[in-house]
Amino acid sequence: MVPEQKSRGARLVVGLISGTSMDGIDAALVRISGPAARPRVRLLAFETLAYSAAVRQTVLRIATGDVATAGQISQLNFLLGELFGEAVLRVCRKARVSPSRLAAIGSHGQTIYHQGVPTREGGRKITSTLQIAEPSVIAERTGAPVVADFRTADMAAGGQGAPLVPMVDYLLLRDARKGTVALNIGGIANFTVIPAGAKPEQVFGFDTGPGNMIIDGLVRHFTKGKKTYDAGGKWAAKGKVIDPLLEVMLRLPFFTRRPPKSAGREQFGQQFIQQFFLDHQDDAASPLKRPLTRPAPAGENAGGGPPSPQGRGLEIKKGGRARPEDLLRTATELTARTIADALRRFVLADIPMHRLIISGGGAHNGLLVARLAELLPSLRVHHSDEFGIDVDAKEAIAFALLADRTMHGLPGNLPSVTGARRPVVLGKISRP
């Protein structure tokens, strides 16, 4: 499935992505060496180019389903192409590398639509995905070949078009004797399971639930937007877990459901934070204290929103208000517990695992990492930096590596992860 290839010379590649937070463009300049099936990668520079407020607003508006003309989307596609091109020039300048020396640029682009479940269009079942940031513009501004539109080929082959990072985890982190869990703690937490000596088709992965999404949302709330995350987990470390609240949340169907499963803002975003955490601040309105008025939802999001703790007869502190540090501690514990539970239930019981390699913003949260280590005593815990993968740059690095595969005509998806019928070469190549 991943053809072995002869050793290749070192090549410089830039990976680009603007994620679901839509706040700007991550650019990673890497040096890739070794055979394509077992590449070595070194990060030379990493930069984030923030979107202006106006651009972010337009992207958010279109990505959340507001209508626009084809012209507005077309012009935005070319404008983002200019910005992605600038991000390349900037990361190259930082490393004092001429962009003309780049073997390739891998641009994920900006997702403005993703529909992995078929809907009926023109009498056919259609799934689709739409990433923008015109690759022809990036190629023209940088003089380097650009690989972009990574998700379409997997979807054309019947896959969900996501996740794509597990292939990179497999390429960089697999081990002949050690079972490896590559855990990424972004807004959502997800992991890739790579059994010892695994073939690509034995790799799998899924979302475990919230990563930093709830913690960050609470910090933004309590600081009125002045802070956006709990640095090092220090705020939460001052608090105590509110056990009844934690127990209610742990019983939500999403966490106990068998994989594959994926999560997003629709499950663990603002509505969830309000309902489970912030309503406690207004004691009288606390859903934990209200009597049962309707049955609990039958399934995950059956009613369109997150399951409600309403009527479970729980109380936190009679007549009191939950302290911010206690809510943060509880949110952090929820992330740690749901990751650990998912691993124990769906992975460790069947497959020997030896190490947990953590990346994403959550890797900076000392409390969260410490709790994971305590909850998973059989696994040795690492930061991905130890394996040459900067915890913040990981996704951008991943698209550099996927571009490198495409330039060599190698498939980039893992059908066992995306559900595609077969491994396919990802992306389209634009030559400068």
Next chain:
Amino acid sequence: MVPEQKSRGARLVVGLISGTSMDGIDAALVRISGPAARPRVRLLAFETLAYSAAVRQTVLRIATGDVATAGQISQLNFLLGELFGEAVLRVCRKARVSPSRLAAIGSHGQTIYHQGVPTREGGRKITSTLQIAEPSVIAERTGAPVVADFRTADMAAGGQGAPLVPMVDYLLLRDARKGTVALNIGGIANFTVIPAGAKPEQVFGFDTGPGNMIIDGLVRHFTKGKKTYDAGGKWAAKGKVIDPLLEVMLRLPFFTRRPPKSAGREQFGQQFIQQFFLDHQDDAASPLKRPLTRPAPAGENAGGGPPSPQGRGLEIKKGGRARPEDLLRTATELTARTIADALRRFVLADIPMHRLIISGGGAHNGLLVARLAELLPSLRVHHSDEFGIDVDAKEAIAFALLADRTMHGLPGNLPSVTGARRPVVLGKISRP
């Protein structure tokens, strides 16, 4: 600019396009042989796959500026990908060629937006173009590499992204000793001028005005949509030119303006037909008989619509109605005269030309072709079929040839025609 290359083996390529009429997908299967700079091409099969009424309606709606969600455009992109893929399978079946034997597919896609003149977006001057019909889907359904998005790279390099067919005219029709005009009579008429022994940078071209657009519009009107064109020009041949009307139209600024210039439905579409032709049918309302009520527009389309003949004091037949055949004859004469005038004024006066090679639907209009031959006695008139280019399949053939160039890493635009800063490799490659 067009690097000479060694002779190459013959390769099978399919070209795909759905044009501005948006009624379906033209697919041409060709055999290309010879060196890339001087290819020979043979048409093996040609097919048109009509859009369903619902699909056409959706495409038309979005392309004419109606708002849609990113999701609707994304799903339409994948749906059209399925249809374009089917067009490939169908044209291959017709020629009994397995799609796996295709060296490439060149898909122009369906244009839903094109903005060659910059507008200001996010503080930058942005031009853009948007063609849909997902290439990853075409590649997956056919098993062949797909080149698509031909216009973006030229625009990224500062060009208008159009026209692209002149490169193909240059490749297939240039001659060391004969100056050649390649004339395409579609809805709009345009030509490529290729001086004897020309280098690519000596090639130019422009739109001359209406091709079949007015004739077809009148036929649709008089037959209430039962017919869509004047087969062979036979209906018009029964009529007489209405000289006063012809003279008014010939004085319109578009026709006398120096090139470069481009025309479209906004100039010679339904509004033009109504104002110059059909209002005569309702005698009392004829603009040709009304007194001068306002000054004639200062410039082309200055007032948003086509220039009006109003108040020029012309009459066709006192108290009578213009006959359909006379209006058709006049429309046909307008097309012939404006093509011939443009050639005489802007080409023949300066550059020796020897032959006129006609393609497009208008090549089937015997009256129109005969009039062109009479008006341009110094040029020998040919159909493009004589040069192996089926008059109806020409655009689809063109995108097969442009894809072949991209697969060989060769530029596909002519900067002298599009205005780009340099020749660039067109399109993006998707591998199956």
